[in-house]
Amino acid sequence: KAGVTQTPRYLIKTRGQQVTLSCSPISGHRSVSWYQQTPGQGLQFLFEYFSETQRNKGNFPGRFSGRQFSNSRSEMNVSTLELGDSALYLCASSLDLGVSGTDTQYFGPGTRLTVL
Amino acid sequence: GNSVTQMEGPVTLSEEAFLTINCTYTATGYPSLFWYVQYPGEGLQLLLKATKADDKGSNKGFEATYRKETTSFHLEKGSVQVSDSAVYFCALLNEKLTFGTGTRLTIIP
Numbered sequence: 364k365a366g367v368t369q370t371p372r373y374l375i376k377t378r379g380q381q382v383t384l385s386c387s388p389i390s391g392h393r394s395v396s397w398y399q400q401t402p403g404q405g406l407q408f409l410f411e412y413f414s415e416t417q418r419n420k421g422n423f424p425g426r427f428s429g430r431q432f433s434n435s436r437s438e439m440n441v442s443t444l445e446l447g448d449s450a451l452y453l454c455a456s457s458l459d460l461g462v463s464g465t466d467t468q469y470f471g472p473g474t475r476l477t478v479l
Numbered sequence: 480g481n482s483v484t485q486m487e488g489p490v491t492l493s494e495e496a497f498l499t500i501n502c503t504y505t506a507t508g509y510p511s512l513f514w515y516v517q518y519p520g521e522g523l524q525l526l527l528k529a530t531k532a533d534d535k536g537s538n539k540g541f542e543a544t545y546r547k548e549t550t551s552f553h554l555e556k557g558s559v560q561v562s563d564s565a566v567y568f569c570a571l572l573n574e575k576l577t578f579g580t581g582t583r584l585t586i587i588p
Contacts, residue, residue: 367522369522396575398576405578405579405580405581406568406576406578406581408575408576408577411574411575418574419574419575421575453522453523455523455576466511466572467511467513467525467528468525468572468576469525470515470522470523470524470525471522472521472522473521473522
């Protein structure tokens with residue numbers, strides 16, 4: 364079974380631009396979560412989607428948004444990029460995050476975003 | 480709230496040495512606990528997990544036991560290899576994953 368895939372793997376943008384990252388979960392997984400990894404802040408939760416609905420959200424500004432499609436694929440968007448948004452963005456999928464026993468999250472390789 | 484406190488790194492060991500990476504947590508309820516490993520330039524790989532008190536997770540020679548009384552989930556391996564060099568993250572799941580800061584492990588031949 365194919366794992367979680369993320370595209371693109373690398374992105375370079377300039378301040379003020381916006382960016383869209385894509386995540387395809389493991390087949391059959393309906394929950395998709397996004398995390399930001401930086402050297403200073405470590406791994407931080409952005410949001411989680413299940414059946415096209417955002418179920419949980421971390422403490423990030425409104426510039427960070429996401430959505431999920433009917434095939435469970437998810438996108439996250441960052442508008443008005445700032446230098447501090449440079450990070451590795453990780454996507455993780457699970458069968459159903461809200462149900463014990465099906466909540467193990469499997470991660471993709473990440474998208475490395477650099478903001479200049 | 481939820482939090483994970485993980486042993487500070489970096490940790491450097493010789494091949495075949497015994498490994499312990501300490502992890503303690505604070506959480507409401509009874510979260511599932513995980514260890515993830517990250518190799519250079521890659522995403523996180525699930526190493527092992529435990530879903531309830533006294534459960535032992537194990538994989539590739541690594542073990543960790545869910546200790547509710549001490550709120551701990553320490554990672555151990557009896558004999559490490561050079562290929563175990565990576566960053567290890569302890570995490571708890573309570574609606575979302577909360578991670579520790581990560582421990583960089585380097586194994587020298």
